[in-house]
Amino acid sequence: MRIFRSTFEQSIALLLALVIGSLIIVGIGENPIVAYATLLDGAFGSPQRIAGTLLQSTPIMIAGMAACVAFRSGLFNIGVEGQLYMGGFAAALIGFSLPLPWFLHLPLAMIVAVIAGAAWIAVPAFFRARYNANEVVSTILLNYVAVLLTSYFTIFLFKRPGGWSETPPILESSMLPTLFEFSRLNYGLFIGLALAVGLHFYFLRTVSGFESGTMGSNQRYAEYGGVNIRAKIFRMMLVSGAIGGLAGGVETLGVHHRFMEGFAPGFGFDGVIAALLANANPLLTVITALFFGILRSGSLLLEVDTTMSREIITVLQALIILCVSAQVRIGRRGDATAGERRWKY
Amino acid sequence: MTETPYAIEMQGITKRFGKVVANRDITFAVRTGEVHAVIGENGAGKTTLMNILFGLLQPDEGTVKVAGETAHLRSPKDAIRLGLGMVHQHFKLVPSLTAAENIFLGIEPQRYGLIDRDAAIAQVHALSERYGLRVEPTAIVRHLPVGIEQRIEILKVLVRGARIIILDEPTAVLTPQERRELFRILNGFVADGMTVIFISHHLEEVMEVSATTTVLRQGEVVDTRPTASLSKSELVRMMVGKDISFDRPAHAGKAGDPILEVSALWARDDRGLKAVRDVSFEVRAHEIVGIAGVAGNGQGELAEVISGLRLPSHGAIRLNGTAIDAASPRAIRDIGLAHVPADRMERGVDRDAPIRLNMLMGRHHKAPWSRHGWLNSEAITATANDLVKRFDVRTDSVDRAVKTLSGGNIQKTVVAREFSQEANFLLVDQPTRGVDIGAMTEIHDEILRRREAGQAILLFSVQLDEILTLADRILVMFEGEIIGEVDPTTTTEEEIGLLMAGVRGDAAATQGSPGLPAGAA
Numbered sequence: 081m082r083i084f085r086s087t088f089e090q091s092i093a094l095l096l097a098l099v100i101g102s103l104i105i106v107g108i109g110e111n112p113i114v115a116y117a118t119l120l121d122g123a124f125g126s127p128q129r130i131a132g133t134l135l136q137s138t139p140i141m142i143a144g145m146a147a148c149v150a151f152r153s154g155l156f157n158i159g160v161e162g163q164l165y166m167g168g169f170a171a172a173l174i175g176f177s178l179p180l181p182w183f184l185h186l187p188l189a190m191i192v193a194v195i196a197g198a199a200w201i202a203v204p205a206f207f208r209a210r211y212n213a214n215e216v217v218s219t220i221l222l223n224y225v226a227v228l229l230t231s232y233f234t235i236f237l238f239k240r241p242g243g244w245s246e247t248p249p250i251l252e253s254s255m256l257p258t259l260f261e262f263s264r265l266n267y268g269l270f271i272g273l274a275l276a277v278g279l280h281f282y283f284l285r286t287v288s289g290f291e292s293g294t295m296g297s298n299q300r301y302a303e304y305g306g307v308n309i310r311a312k313i314f315r316m317m318l319v320s321g322a323i324g325g326l327a328g329g330v331e332t333l334g335v336h337h338r339f340m341e342g343f344a345p346g347f348g349f350d351g352v353i354a355a356l357l358a359n360a361n362p363l364l365t366v367i368t369a370l371f372f373g374i375l376r377s378g379s380l381l382l383e384v385d386t387t388m389s390r391e392i393i394t395v396l397q398a399l400i401i402l403c404v405s406a407q408v409r410i411g412r413r414g415d416a417t418a419g420e421r422r423w424k425y
Numbered sequence: 426m427t428e429t430p431y432a433i434e435m436q437g438i439t440k441r442f443g444k445v446v447a448n449r450d451i452t453f454a455v456r457t458g459e460v461h462a463v464i465g466e467n468g469a470g471k472t473t474l475m476n477i478l479f480g481l482l483q484p485d486e487g488t489v490k491v492a493g494e495t496a497h498l499r500s501p502k503d504a505i506r507l508g509l510g511m512v513h514q515h516f517k518l519v520p521s522l523t524a525a526e527n528i529f530l531g532i533e534p535q536r537y538g539l540i541d542r543d544a545a546i547a548q549v550h551a552l553s554e555r556y557g558l559r560v561e562p563t564a565i566v567r568h569l570p571v572g573i574e575q576r577i578e579i580l581k582v583l584v585r586g587a588r589i590i591i592l593d594e595p596t597a598v599l600t601p602q603e604r605r606e607l608f609r610i611l612n613g614f615v616a617d618g619m620t621v622i623f624i625s626h627h628l629e630e631v632m633e634v635s636a637t638t639t640v641l642r643q644g645e646v647v648d649t650r651p652t653a654s655l656s657k658s659e660l661v662r663m664m665v666g667k668d669i670s671f672d673r674p675a676h677a678g679k680a681g682d683p684i685l686e687v688s689a690l691w692a693r694d695d696r697g698l699k700a701v702r703d704v705s706f707e708v709r710a711h712e713i714v715g716i717a718g719v720a721g722n723g724q725g726e727l728a729e730v731i732s733g734l735r736l737p738s739h740g741a742i743r744l745n746g747t748a749i750d751a752a753s754p755r756a757i758r759d760i761g762l763a764h765v766p767a768d769r770m771e772r773g774v775d776r777d778a779p780i781r782l783n784m785l786m787g788r789h790h791k792a793p794w795s796r797h798g799w800l801n802s803e804a805i806t807a808t809a810n811d812l813v814k815r816f817d818v819r820t821d822s823v824d825r826a827v828k829t830l831s832g833g834n835i836q837k838t839v840v841a842r843e844f845s846q847e848a849n850f851l852l853v854d855q856p857t858r859g860v861d862i863g864a865m866t867e868i869h870d871e872i873l874r875r876r877e878a879g880q881a882i883l884l885f886s887v888q889l890d891e892i893l894t895l896a897d898r899i900l901v902m903f904e905g906e907i908i909g910e911v912d913p914t915t916t917t918e919e920e921i922g923l924l925m926a927g928v929r930g931d932a933a934a935t936q937g938s939p940g941l942p943a944g945a946a
Contacts, residue, residue, distance in 0.1 A: 285802075287795045290782065297775045303734060304764070304772045305786040306755030 090404060097399040104395060110386055122381025123374040129381075131263035135335065137373025138265075139164070139344055141272035142327035143351020144358070144365040145279055146197075150320040151360035152283055154296035157317060159204070159219030161348025162226030163197035163324030164331070169230040170196035171329035172339035175250025182253040189254045190329050197325015198318045200226060205317035209310045215317065223348070231341045246340035256334035266334035272366070275323065279362035292316055324348065353397075357404050372397065429493035432457040432589050432620040433478065438487035440473055445821060447473040449644045451487070455589075455637070460611055460621040462631040462652065465641030466664055466861040468819040468831050471624045472514075474641070475591050478622075479511045480504040491589070510587025512578045514594040514832060514859065515770070518566050524573075525549050525562035528580045552583055556613045570721060572603035579610070589620045594832070594859055596630055600719050600887050601922075608634045626664070626833075626861035628657050640664055665863045680897065681710035684761075684850050684881035685731070690740030690750075692723075692730045700726040701737070702905035708881040710849070713872065715884045715896025715913070719925050723905035724885050725767060728854050731883070732764045733757040744850055758787055763848035765839055767855040767885065769832075773839040776828035780820060781809035783827050784842050816841035817867065833860040840868055844875065851875055854885040869895060889918060903927045 102112030123133045143160045150157035157163075171193040178185065204218035231245070238247045256266045282289040295302040295312055303309050331344050350372050358364035375397055379390035433455040440448040448470045455461040465471050476482040478489060480498035489496050491507045498504050501511070518527045525545045534544040549562040558576045566574065575595065582590055592611075596604045611621050611634060625631050631638055631652065638655060640647040640663040647663045685708040694700035700723045708714045718724055729735035731742060733754040742750045749757050758764075766772035774783050785794050785805050793804040809823040818837045820830060827835055840856065853872060857865040872895060876882055886892050892899055893913050900907045901924035909924045 285800055287790045287798050287800060290789060290800055294775050294778065294782075294786070297777055298771075300772050301775050301786070304732070304754060304766060306753070306758055306790075308753060308755070 093403040093406070094400060097396065097403040100399050100403075101392075101396045105388070105392065108388060108392070110388055115382065115386060115388065115392075118382050118385050119375070119378035122378035122385075125381070127260075128262050129377065131260060131265040132380075133370075133373050133377040134269055135263060135265045135373075136376040137370045138268045138272050138334075139327050139331045139347040140350045140354055140372050141366055141369035142268070142275060142330060143324060143348045144354040144369045145272065145275040145351075145362060146320045146323035146327060147352045147355035148279060148358075148360045148362045148365055149292075149316060149323060151355055152296050153292040153312070153316040154299060155208070155313060155317055155320070156216045157201065157219050157320045157324070158216055158352055159201060159222050159226075159321070159348075160324040160327070160351050161344075161346070162219070162223035163200045163321045164328035164344055164348040164351075165226040165230045166196040166200040167193035167325030167328030168332040168343060169233070169247075169328070169339045170325070171254075171332040172247045172250055175254035175333060176248045176338070179251065180253060185251065185253040186256065186333065189250075189333055190326065193325045193329025193332070194322045195325070197328065198322040200325070201317050201321025205314050205321070208317060209314035227342075230339065234339060234341055244340060247338050249338045250333065254333055255337060256330065258334075264335050266330075268330035268334040271326070271330055272369075276362040276366045283362075324351075327351065350397075353401060357401065430456050431490070432492060433622070434490040434493075435474070435478065436488050436490070438474065438477060438484045438489070440470075440477060440482060440484050443821070446644050448477070448484070451641075451644075451646050453639045453646055453649045455620060455622060457492075457620050458615055458618050459636040460615055460623055460634055462623045462625060462635035462638045463641065464625055464628075464631050464638055464660065464664060466626060466833070466863045468643075468834060469641040469664075469861075470644040471641055472593060472831060473644075475511065475593055475622070475624060478504070479509060479591060505585050505587070508586060508588040509591065510582030510585060510589070511591040512575070512582060512593065512595060516571075516574050516578055518574055518577060520567040521565065523563050523565055524560050524569070524577050524580075527566055527577055528562075528584055530581075532585065548584065549580060552580055556583075556610055556617075558610055572599055572606070575599070575603075575607070576610075588618075589622070590614065591622045591624070593624045594626075595623070596625065596627060601889060602719075604630070626865075628660055628862065631660070632657065642666060661862065664861075680712040681879065683707040683709050684745060685883065686741075686743040687731070688741050690727075690730065690737055690742065692726050692735060692737045694723075694726050699738075700905050701730065704740075704902075704905075704907055706900055706907060708850070708883050710879050710881050711876060712898070713876050713882040713884055713896045715886065715892035715899045716902055717886070717889060717892050717899055717921055717925060718902035720887050722902045724854075724902055726905075727902070728764075728767065728852060728885055731757075732762060732766075732852055755787075758846070758848070761848045761850050762852060763843040763846040763850070764852045765843045765854055765856050767858070769835055769839050769858075774827045774835060777826055779824045780813065780818070780827055780830070780838060781806050781823040783838055784809040784812050784823070786842065788846065812841040812845055815845075816871075817864075833864045836860050837864055837868070840871065844871055849880050851880055851882045852885075853882060855887065856884070857886075857888070857891060889921060893918075893921075901925055 098116070105112040105115050122129060124130055143164055146160045146163065147157060171189045174189040174192045180188065200222060201219065204215045204222065207213035207218065208215040234247055235245050239245050256268055258264060258266045283293050291302060291307045291312065294305065295307055295309065299309060327347065328344065332339055336343055351369065354368040354372055355365050358368045375393045379393040382388055382392065383390045431454045436452050438448050438451040439446070451474060463471050463474070473482065477484050480501045480503050489498060496503070496507055519530065528549055529545045533540045535541055546562040549560060552558065553560050558580060560573060560576050560580060566577065595607060599607060614621055623635055635652045637649060638652045639649040640660065642664060687707065688705045690701055690704045691699065692701040704727060706714065716724055726735060730737045733749065733752055737750050740750065741748060744757065744760050744762065747760050749760060770776060782805065785808060789795055789800065794801055794808065806823060813820065813823055816837050818834050818841060820834065827838060830838065836859065856868050856872065860868065872882060884892065884896055896913050899911045899913050899916070899921065901909045901911070901921060903925065904927065908927065908929055911921060
């Protein structure tokens with residue numbers, strides 16, 4: 081019942097956001113019904129478009145898992161975007177430089193992406209664990225460093241005069257296989273889904289996950305109960321960063337097959353928001369990530385078929401975040417709180 | 426408006442939470458201008474009833490009348506408009522704001538659209554003076570002791586115009602001195618024509634402060650009587666439905682080998698100040714050592730150091746012969762510590778997690794509750810169900826979040842978890858804070874059984890009678906030092922009271938230097 085009601089409330093919030101959004105669309109001089117229909121058509125109108133939607137959702141989903149790991153442990157990794165760039169860049173380096181058989185090459189490229197993501201969060205993680213330094217600021221700042229640093233290396237090491245700002249293409253032996261002929265949708269989607277299921281069981285069923293969740297809920301109690309807080313903080317932040325790196329690796333190895341400047345615009349941030357909207361619940365994060373994927377992929381057709389630019393999607397996204405996080409409450413008070421809800425799904 | 430001698434009338438109030446009936450057909454009335462005690466065990470329905478009165482909950486049946494008029498209390502706003510005010514058991518203050526800012530939060534006096542700080546401060550001063558509620562308006566709440574925080578909560582209620590004040594377990598966190606002060610303030614309210622509803626499960630307090638007493642048991646009213654017509658044993662019988670004795674239990678065993686040895690221990694508090702100074706003592710098997718003292722004299726830091734939650738700056742601690750001054754909380758638990766922490770909500774539980782997981786915290790990583798890193802839900806639920814039954818935690822399911830329990834049942838959850846550990850040293854800090862008499866005697870009996878079983882027990886309590894009842898030796902802490910040791914069978918409350926205030930007496934026959942100035946606290 082409770083889950084039903086909270087889902088109902090979320091839907092109302094979503095509806096409210098779409099209504100406000102339609103007012104804005106009217107203001108632009110377009111028909112909101114046509115706009116939303118175009119959006120849905122763009123996201124679901126053909127097998128190719130559905131695949132495109134899933135393709136857009138995949139990096140958001142994996143990045144969302146990175147955020148879930150941190151949030152559930154009471155840590156705020158807002159630097160998923162940066163970890164994603166580092167992971168993507170590192171995977172590309174391995175992908176084009178080492179001639180290896182595929183069963184070594186692909187896993188190696190993924191592992192290096194994971195290591196790059198973890199390395200990128202290691203410094204904030206150390207200072208958070210050792211000196212209780214605020215990780216929000218340090219991880220956010222490192223986003224810019226990561227985006228600009230990868231861009232610098234790409235341009236100065238690999239850019240040919242007159243060419244694109246990108247690395248050489250990766251070798252076929254390191255590519256994540258696609259699922260269909262007609263789309264770049266690849267096995268990365270299953271990596272995201274597997275992560276979600278894995279994390280779900282990790283937090284609910286394992287000793288380590290229970291301790292992480294307890295630390296996120298009441299750190300002083302976890303400490304009292306025998307959890308080594310410092311080690312746990314460091315470890316969980318590294319895991320979060322590692323998954324962030326994996327998100328970038330999947331994007332490089334599965335979609336672009338090279339690293340290029342601005343190759344994953346905002347996927348890391350969208351992942352963080354997807355996790356927040358889902359209350360750091362990995363299974364719900366799959367759904368919120370899909371939702372963001374729908375908006376992104378639908379916006380392409382929106383730009384083609386109407387006079388609106390795809391930035392309207394950013395507006396819609398912001399409205400949705402506002403409405404959902406405002407926790408529109410319907411019915412009685414005394415509903416389960418966010419903290420309690422994590423035990424209920 | 427009809428003339429009525431009653432400030433509050435509750436008629437036929439029934440409130441159900443799922444299958445549990447928290448209040449069943451409750452009818453009672455509170456006269457204007459009296460202190461009316463509502464007494465009952467944990468889970469007797471006191472807090473639910475008061476939440477209904479204050480508009481936080483809506484009753485399924487029944488009506489509430491305020492000053493003779495039927496009141497529709499849909500939210501606390503309605504209650505406040507009718508002149509009700511509630512001081513909750515757990516304070517709701519913003520620690521980083523000043524006393525005055527907290528008091529006027531949301532209703533700040535304004536001038537030209539800006540907050541008029543001077544007016545706020547002046548008003549706090551005026552109210553403080555009028556009722557003897559001494560509060561420094563510009564003090565930051567974070568730095569204030571709980572007794573003052575409570576006064577701020579009371580002032581909050583007063584500035585919102587309350588004439589009927591509900592206090593939920595107001596003495597649970599107070600020292601004897603602070604409690605006396607509170608009673609003086611409440612009497613001042615009554616003299617001023619206000620009405621006080623006082624929720625408690627402390628018999629002595631109820632006898633001392635109230636004019637009328639309503640006793641609740643299992644969600645029903647047992648009786649409403651003038652307090653003067655009630656004896657203590659009668660009250661107990663009404664509350665728990667059976668007799669309970671208050672005598673100091675005889676101690677058969679003899680203290681055995683030292684289990685915990687603390688020598689020349691120093692430690693600092695969170696601000697880096699010396700909080701524990703050169704403390705040495707030992708706790709033996711078959712022995713309860715009580716640590717008395719006014720809250721905030723280093724007891725909290727001492728308990729944290731012993732349990733591994735704080736590092737000492739100098740000194741040594743040995744548990745079962747092993748040095749533990751640099752060991753982790755988990756290592757110390759493995760060597761033989763069980764620990765009931767002073768603040769159950771802050772340290773003792775994860776309020777959002779289900780009871781079953783809270784019951785197994787600290788040994789969840791051991792078989793049979795987990796295997797190869799996987800939690801074993803069946804074993805956890807079975808043990809939790811067993812503990813809930815053994816320690817009489819009142820809940821219909823161990824899957825419920827801990828926060829759905831009443832304060833006393835949360836404490837019983839913590840006690841159940843810790844007392845069922847395989848440990849020969851129990852660090853018990855404020856074991857019955859905010860706990861009703863039934864649960865209190867159960868917890869006390871359990872502590873005594875542990876002693877008979879040969880465990881060593883270190884008992885911290887700000888409730889003197891608790892330490893006097895249970896301890897075999899009493900150490901008194903003052904400003905981080907152990908200022909004296911007394912024998913509970915021969916000492917008096919006065920002697921301990923003086924030590925607690927920092928006066929080293931001759932009777933407190935330690936190496937004391939007599940004549941240290943009193944009241945240095």
